[in-house]
Amino acid sequence: MSNMKPNRILVxxxxxxxxxxxxxxxxxxxxxxxxxxxxAMRLMGHEVLYICATDEHGTPAExxxxxxxxxxxxxxxxxxxxxxxxxxxxxxxxxxxxxxxxDATHRLTQDFALDLETNGFIEERTSQQVYSIADxxxxxxxxxxxxxxxxxxxxxxxxxxxNCGKLLDPIDLINPYxxxxxxxxxxxxxxxxxxxKQSEMSGRLRDWVESHRADWPALTTSIAMxxxxxxxxxxxxxxxxxxxxxxxxxxxxxREGFEGKVFYVWFDAPIAYIGATQDWAKATGGxxxxxxxxxxxxxxxxxxxxxxxxxxxxxxxxxxxxILGSAQPWKLVDELKAFNWVTWYGGKFSTSQKxxxxxxxxxxxxxxxxxxxxxxxxAPESSDAAFxxxxxxxxxxxxxxxxxxxxxNRITSYCVKKFVGAxxxxxxxxxxxxxxxxxxxxxxxxxxxxxxxxEFRKAMAETRAIWAAGNEYLTQAAPWTHYKTDVDQAAMxxxxxxxxxxxxxxxxxxxxxxxAKKILDAMNIPEENRTWTFxxxxxxxxxxxxxxxxxxxxxxFTKIETDDxxxxxxxxxGEG
RNA sequence: GGUGGGGUAGCUCAGCUGGUUAGAGCGCAGGACUCAUAAUCCUGAGGUCGAGAGUUCAAGUCUCUCUCCCACUACCA
Numbered sequence: 013m014s015n016m017k018p019n020r021i022l023v024x025x026x027x028x029x030x031x032x033x034x035x036x037x038x039x040x041x042x043x044x045x046x047x048x049x050x051x052a053m054r055l056m057g058h059e060v061l062y063i064c065a066t067d068e069h070g071t072p073a074e075x076x077x078x079x080x081x082x083x084x085x086x087x088x089x090x091x092x093x094x095x096x097x098x099x100x101x102x103x104x105x106x107x108x109x110x111x112x113x114x115d116a117t118h119r120l121t122q123d124f125a126l127d128l129e130t131n132g133f134i135e136e137r138t139s140q141q142v143y144s145i146a147d148x149x150x151x152x153x154x155x156x157x158x159x160x161x162x163x164x165x166x167x168x169x170x171x172x173x174x175n176c177g178k179l180l181d182p183i184d185l186i187n188p189y190x191x192x193x194x195x196x197x198x199x200x201x202x203x204x205x206x207x208x209k210q211s212e213m214s215g216r217l218r219d220w221v222e223s224h225r226a227d228w229p230a231l232t233t234s235i236a237m238x239x240x241x242x243x244x245x246x247x248x249x250x251x252x253x254x255x256x257x258x259x260x261x262x263x264x265x266x267r268e269g270f271e272g273k274v275f276y277v278w279f280d281a282p283i284a285y286i287g288a289t290q291d292w293a294k295a296t297g298g299x300x301x302x303x304x305x306x307x308x309x310x311x312x313x314x315x316x317x318x319x320x321x322x323x324x325x326x327x328x329x330x331x332x333x334x335i336l337g338s339a340q341p342w343k344l345v346d347e348l349k350a351f352n353w354v355t356w357y358g359g360k361f362s363t364s365q366k367x368x369x370x371x372x373x374x375x376x377x378x379x380x381x382x383x384x385x386x387x388x389x390x391a392p393e394s395s396d397a398a399f400x401x402x403x404x405x406x407x408x409x410x411x412x413x414x415x416x417x418x419x420x421n422r423i424t425s426y427c428v429k430k431f432v433g434a435x436x437x438x439x440x441x442x443x444x445x446x447x448x449x450x451x452x453x454x455x456x457x458x459x460x461x462x463x464x465x466x467e468f469r470k471a472m473a474e475t476r477a478i479w480a481a482g483n484e485y486l487t488q489a490a491p492w493t494h495y496k497t498d499v500d501q502a503a504m505x506x507x508x509x510x511x512x513x514x515x516x517x518x519x520x521x522x523x524x525x526x527x528a529k530k531i532l533d534a535m536n537i538p539e540e541n542r543t544w545t546f547x548x549x550x551x552x553x554x555x556x557x558x559x560x561x562x563x564x565x566x567x568x569f570t571k572i573e574t575d576d577x578x579x580x581x582x583x584x585x586g587e588g
Numbered sequence: 589g590g591u592g593g594g595g596u597a598g599c600u601c602a603g604c605u606g607g608u609u610a611g612a613g614c615g616c617a618g619g620a621c622u623c624a625u626a627a628u629c630c631u632g633a634g635g636u637c638g639a640g641a642g643u644u645c646a647a648g649u650c651u652c653u654c655u656c657c658c659a660c661u662a663c664c665a
Binding site: 029031071171235242247248251324395406413414417430490492568571 | 590591592593594595599600601602612613614615620621622623624625627628629630657658659660661662663664665
């Protein structure tokens with residue numbers, strides 16, 4: 013039923029930063045929709061490669077490691093595994109979950125830099141940075157604090173004063189000190205860095221973004237155009253750190269004057285999409301070039317990126333500058349889906365302030381299916397979306413427990429009771445069957461369209477409407493009434509009902525894979541028949557062979573009680 | 589300050605290039621049914637589409653002004 017030819021699709025979700033298990037906002041805005049999309053496309057028969065990785069470089073990783081009393085490398089190993097486990101708990105179907113610290117990404121990053129410099133897009137410049145003698149390191153803007161030169165606020169950060177809001181340069185702070193150690197023993201040093209000359213790419217980037225106005229969400233193009241309209245600035249792509257990708261010269265040795273410097277995370281992080289694909293190829297024997305090299309088949313690949321809105325500039329401007337500037341046949345993104353934030357009782361989720369619910373805690377209080385359904389049904393697509401426990405409870409109880417779970421339960425248990433748990437034969441087509449067939453003929457293509465367009469809220473609403481139509485069908489067909497006088501006609505209602513259960517299980521797979529599997533297993537549907545190859549509603553309603561043994565699965569979705577959400581509100585400070 | 593997004597039924601949101609009585613889900617009220625996780629199905633109440641002005645035969649949908657909320661503002665990611 014899909015109107016697309018089978019395709020090769022590369023899916024990436026923005027790389028989660030290494031310094032902690034991600035919160036539900038991160039999950040909802042990149043990894044989860046990428047996973048739901050990947051699953052749906054696989055079911056439609058496309059060849060999908062879903063790549064993600066931990067983003068491991070940068071100052072916060074070093075500081076978090078120090079706080080944890082571990083070496084940066086050990087810390088990253090530990091947190092990578094924790095994030096990998098959290099992803100598995102939420103059933104994220106990565107084909108490969110890599111690391112930006114891998115050898116492949118290091119090498120690619122260095123190669124990109126050399127190509128860019130060859131083509132004139134990289135230039136070495138001198139800048140002034142605050143150096144903390146006590147900490148033995150240069151301090152990024154935000155880690156320098158001091159008195160605001162504008163309003164005399166004493167705890168202004170190096171990039172912006174929280175009191176008067178003025179944007180600052182850390183070297184202008186009065187009485188600066190290190191936010192890391194509190195030491196005032198800091199000085200301004202001159203240091204050399206490589207700059208990516210994005211300004212010279214503006215024209216090509218603008219044309220490219222313009223060409224996607226029709227097929228990218230407004231959120232994506234508007235953010236990109238905003239930067240272009242303000243004028244792209246050249247950005248330093250190296251930092252005075254030790255943890256990261258070393259800067260090499262053309263001879264393969266550390267570039268002169270760049271000892272103790274590495275590439276900035278936002279230069280190498282997107283390159284890790286490629287590096288992780290190479291690592292996937294190494295692990296599986298797959299062909300990474302078919303996804304990334306336009307001279308090796310990647311022109312036939314559709315590349316779809318998922319990310320929160322904070323990442324749009326990097327994915328529409330910085331990374332494309334890297335790709336285009338290299339003058340090598342690298343694949344550019346085709347579809348870019350950006351999300352707003354899930355907000356938490358009036359504010360943002362915050363990793364540093366531990367506000368909100370984190371993936372490891374969430375899985376502790378409710379099954380992954382519950383979160384997956386709720387976060388997708390309320391995806392922050394057009395604006396920020398508020399998370400509340402009350403909405404969570406209402407969504408799960410109504411949509412999953414009452415509409416889907418109860419439907420599966422009522423018809424399967426009735427079949428077991430009255431028709432010995434086998435798909436029964438008999439009965440004639442009535443208005444009820446005609447109605448549900450027409451309903452499905454209208455809704456199934458619509459659902460496919462929503463998935464292809466990555467309209468998640470609408471896809472979820474359509475899925476729910478299809479489940480609800482099953483309940484309406486049963487009300488119309490009323491097999492329990494026919495059973496008293498005409499067992500054959502009751503059989504018709506039960507048989508169509510069971511076929512609907514199977515169909516609902518098939519449709520549920522991208523969103524709630526655990527429950528979907530329970531349903532399909534109970535209906536004895538073989539793996540190969542679980543794909544999305546709809547041949548019209550008529551076929552869907554006659555898919556199960558007569559006599560097939562089915563069972564009534566145990567309760568699929570336990571309801572969330574008000575006591576539960578009160579306890580969660582207490583535990584997570586929901587009213588905060 | 590600048591830029592972007594948003595302000596549509598009690599709540600969460602749909603409403604493409606302007607065009608019949610503004611839609612959905614939840615919640616609420618009434619009814620039906622009894623196979624089912626007191627589930628389900630039907631019906632209904634409820635909105636001056638943030639405020640004001642303008643363009644138009646016609647505006648939630650375009651223009652301007654005002655107002656409120658949120659995000660971003662590049663070297664933390």
